[in-house]
Amino acid sequence: MYSSDRYRNIIYGSEYIDTENISQFIVNLIDYLPHFYKNSAIQKSLQLGLGDEIASINYIINDILKQLFVETCTWGIELWEDFVGIPHNKYKPLQHRREVVIARLRGQGTTTKELIKNVATAFSGGEVDVIEYPEEYKFIIKFIGVRGIPPNLSDLSNSIEDIKPAHLGFEYAYTYTLWGELSNWEVTWAEMATYTWGEVKTRVFD
Secondary structure, three states: OHHHHHHHHHHHOOOOOOOOOHHHHOOOHHHHOOHHHHHOHHHHHHHHHHHHHHHHHHHHHHHHHHOOOOOOOOOOHHHHHHHHOOOOOOOOOHHHHHHHHHHHHHOOOOOOHHHHHHHHHHHHOOOEEEEEEHHHOEEEEEEEEEEOOOOOHHHHHHHHHHHOOOOOEEEEEEEOOOHHHHHHOOOOHHHHOOOOHHHHHOOOOO
8 A cells, every 4th residue: 555555656746745844854964064064065965955855754754654643644544444444535524534533433332421422522623412311212412612513414423323322313402602602702793793693603702
């Protein structure tokens, strides 16, 4: 996989090289040579070229390390999806694909209230509460740390369906900004006028 796909593209193509971020890995090799070499145009040119090559190598090493963690992976997302048994969907945003993988990793083991909370938190990125109604054979997932409807809700629903007991249904409850909170934050009408009503309902004003 690495030698035939990823590394080949890095060496022979430019689509994976981030020329903006690679600059942070450049090493000024002339600083490691005796002082008299610093006046040599040939040595400066040689060390500059070698420094660029070392920067590329360091960039690749750093990039590979990012693939070892779901939260920072990019091209490695397909390897993670294979690992947890999720089909690839290149048309989905990368962050959504990461959330599905994280949810699948967290969804291992016996289904508990905490497990459902962990999975839901992976998608919403904020605090979640799970309210159980055993007599009604359902539970409610309430989003507390994120206002409004979190993105990628369809994948969250699929993940919950995968881990919950078949006889239980579930619903979502969303949190919105209340008028009383706006008063507490001392938000002026002029400030609110810069946002749509939908944005006001899901925004926390400092």
